[in-house]
Amino acid sequence: MSTQASERSLDELTLDSKLSLEDLVDRSALREMVHSFYELFRIPLRIYSEDGVLLSDVAEQPAIYAYLNEYRGAREALLALVQRVKGIDPKVDGELTQPCITGAVYQVFAIQYDGRQIGRLILGPFRSPEHREIPRGLLDLDPGLDIAKLKPLLAQLPLAGHDTVTHIARHLKGALDLILFSGHKALLTTNMHLASVRESFRELQEKNTKLQEAYNRLKELDRLKSNFLATVSHELRTPLTSIIGYSEMLAEGIAGDMNDEQKEFVTTIHDKGEQLLELIMGLLDLSKLESGTMSLNRREIEIEPLLEDVASTLQPTARKKGVNLVARNSLGLPGIWADPERLRQVLLNLTENAIKFTPEGGTVELSADAGFMDADDDDGEGGGMVLFSNKRPAVELTVTDSGIGIPDHEKARVFDAFYQVDGSSTREAGGTGLGLSIVKRLVDAHDGRIDIRDNEPHGAQFVVTLPRRRASLSG
Ligand SMILES: Nc1ncnc2c1ncn2[C@@H]1O[C@H](COP(=O)(O)OP(=O)(O)O)[C@@H](O)[C@H]1O
Ligand SMILES: [Mg+2]
Missing domain, CATH: 3.30.565.10 (Histidine kinase-like ATPase, C-terminal domain)
Structure with missing residues (x-):
């Protein structure tokens, strides 16, 4: 498990891991940037991540769309168009134009970072200076549509030449690059920090396991020692009782008279025997207490x-x-x-x-x-x-x-x-x-x-x- 974790953290640190736009950008910075561009050029713009998540949006619904939405045929065509625009894949560094049913256009640009496409920038709808007429197909969408009403609404759509739009897109992408770069830097720093924390945690865990093992070994040794002491003490006690008993009898003269020196020797044997017995009784007590077999x-x-x-x-x-x-x-x-x-x-x-x-x-x-x-x-x-x-x-x-x-x-x-x-x-x-x-x-x-x-x-x-x-x- 620990190796898996460290592999993962390594992966997060490398540039070629699958970074997504939403991981990299700071949402509020992105929103601010998109708004300031909209204030400047008044062209609706949206940013989608590679997975189709809408990250930023400053488009108000154009008045002409509101009108078209009232008629079923037009509404369906608009819906289909929006789906198509969302689905456009301009490929890395690419750019695609999608005409709208109103004759206006959407311009879709790839957002790339580190040689990979990570999102899309959609500008539009806007109309080019050449385009003034209502396309013929539009009126065919629904019999209720009124050309007299459509004309002034179409005129409200923002006007921009292709060059201008490309220009705007280039600046936008430049600014976005900066946001992406600082976002990536922050992400790397965080990940690096996380990885080092994870690594120290793993080391700690390893040490902990080793300590636990050593502790268990010591405990087992301690148990063996106690068992050994208990057995040995028990076996020593019986012969020792005899030594004490017989030396006592000798000193008392039960086996015949002894001279003073003999008596002194036997008394020493007796005293040392008592001392030894005390030690053995102590050991027995201790081992009983250690093993929990002493009942109170x-x-x-x-x-x-x-x-x-x-x-x-x-x-x-x-x-x-x-x-x-x-x-x-x-x-x-x-x-x-x-x-x-x-x-x-x-x-x-x-x-x-x-x-x-x-x-x-x-x-x-x-x-x-x-x-x-x-x-x-x-x-x-x-x-x-x-x-x-x-x-x-x-x-x-x-x-x-x-x-x-x-x-x-x-x-x-x-x-x-x-x-x-x-x-x-x-x-x-x-x-x-x-x-x-x-x-x-x-x-x-x-x-x-x-x-x-x-x-x-x-x-x-x-x-x-x-x-x-x-x-x-x-x-
Ligand atoms: N009342 C005390 N005053 C000073 N030192 C003490 C006292 N009680 C215990 N000790 C110290 O603690 C040690 C351990 O005591 P103990 O376990 O009873 O062993 P022992 O009495 O066999 O030496 C003693 O050897 C002594 O150094
Ligand atoms: Mg003592």
Whole structure:
């Protein structure tokens, strides 16, 4: 289709394409020119395109025609004559004379452009100086015709010699050439512009297709990667459970006493095994979230107990690091519609990070507040209803720390899988870089949103906004 279009545009640009008179001339310029010639010479004149379309006309009906039209025989003869005049083909550069039943004549000239006939110029009816008498045949057309009435009417027809008419025609054609030329120039410019627009559009389309293909390929690769991760993680988990279980039993002395060094080695095996298991569980979660196979078990849950639970779970970790962990009172807040296990996982991840990236003596605070969120934040069905209600009630769960903080340019990236902000403090802290990407996906699955803000004077603040009610019940 695109090649066809460009061939077409090329064709439009060449001179030998079939240009028609109506394509080339500016109608108002043509009308003006024809009128000024008529004002000068008072000879009726018409311009037809090659297809017989009347483009300009300044002929008033001559009085003699009006008279003749009253008599049937004369009327028919006039009609036939007009048809004949319209049909005359003078050929390129040619000129033909067509006598009228009144003895006057029409003179038809070819209009040509670029060596091709593209229209006709018809001058007349006018009478030549030699012609004064009513032709005999005219009276025979209808018995009602009266020679006494015809004579003065005939005298009203414009008078012009053949030379004069040829002269007028030559000037007319000269002026017309100018109009045609400027018209052609304008047409070429427009076409050139059109062609270039079409060409850029085509290029854009091509690039778009290529991009789409690349995107599809990447998506497929991503899917394969997720499948692979899911399978591998699943297969790794079973033997790993054994490693952890047996090393634990060894350390406990179930298989006999061990010396201190042996115990230390086995404990390391156990700890590293736990770390690995955590990573694998993270990968499994992520692949389930990516493939959309993780099902949420949502129900109405209270916020206060959830915050208390997360805080007390991580209290030992915080204490070990010398970080002060508090859950601010959020009694009286309405419940939210969420999966309690998954929401707990979200808050645990965020709080764990907050503790991890806060130096000794710092504070981590969990809190909840009532708020609102845009109804179209989740690209769900609510989007079309923005006009009616673009805010829906929400709850904001906030984890604030006084730690190292997150630079602005890293804020979006920390949600990528395996991404960790560079710097020795991060490296020291360990971890896999999966936590936040799981958090983000879990929040998305809840039709919620997560934002990172700065805590003043230093530290980070993660805000999870979740809709308070079921999507179908809200808005
Ligand atoms: N509260 C925080 N303060 C400072 N940096 C943070 C905080 N939370 C997350 N980060 C940064 O985001 C990165 C990704 O976090 P996450 O996905 O949980 O991975 P991990 O905790 O395993 O490193 C972290 O490595 C850290 O660089
Ligand atoms: Mg983490």
